[in-house]
Amino acid sequence: MENPEQFAAWAFAAGVPDPRGKTLPGKFPNQPMINPNCFAAFSQMLWDLGFRHHEELQTKWVKPGTGPYSNFQTWDLVDAKPVMEQILVEEFPEIAKKLTQVTPENHRQAVKEQTEALQEAFARLQEAQEQAKNHSRHMEVFPTE
Numbered sequence: 001m002e003n004p005e006q007f008a009a010w011a012f013a014a015g016v017p018d019p020r021g022k023t024l025p026g027k028f029p030n031q032p033m034i035n036p037n038c039f040a041a042f043s044q045m046l047w048d049l050g051f052r053h054h055e056e057l058q059t060k061w062v063k064p065g066t067g068p069y070s071n072f073q074t075w076d077l078v079d080a081k082p083v084m085e086q087i088l089v090e091e092f093p094e095i096a097k098k099l100t101q102v103t104p105e106n107h108r109q110a111v112k113e114q115t116e117a118l119q120e121a122f123a124r125l126q127e128a129q130e131q132a133k134n135h136s137r138h139m140e141v142f143p144t145e
Contacts, residue, residue: 004047009039014062015074030074037132064091 001007015030034042063076064087089096095114102110 001053004044005040006043007053008043008046008051010062012036012039012042013065013075014060014077030077032072032074036072040129066090 012033013036016033018028018031020028021030058081060077060079061081063078063082064070065073065075098110098114
């Protein structure tokens with residue numbers, strides 16, 4: 001991944017190992033490392049320090065959390081690369097259902113509709129990210145007056 005704000009952000013969701021877990025495995029899970037709102041900035045900082053992701057050297061993967069609190073919990077580390085199709089089915093069941101209804105006859109229309117939906121969602125995401133950046137630029141921790 002070549003986006004400095006995203007290349008390492010996914011890894012932060014795993015948290016950091018609790019050293020007590022070495023003696024009592026399973027009793028002390030990983031601890032949250034940083035606030036999810038800081039993932040992009042921290043990823044950028046690591047990029048600026050010269051860190052890069054090398055997928056071919058990766059031996060652990062992050063299994064996404066589920067449920068309404070997934071942004072506020074650490075996600076599991078796993079030894080096997082997740083099957084992306086299964087993750088997509090679990091995370092986006094409505095899209096998976098639509099895909100099962102695609103036939104050779106309606107394929108072009110289905111691709112067009114899904115492309116438009118993804119582009120709209122991506123535009124909303126970019127807008128939200130820009131608003132968050134602008135908001136953080138305008139916040140002052142220590143007012144000058």
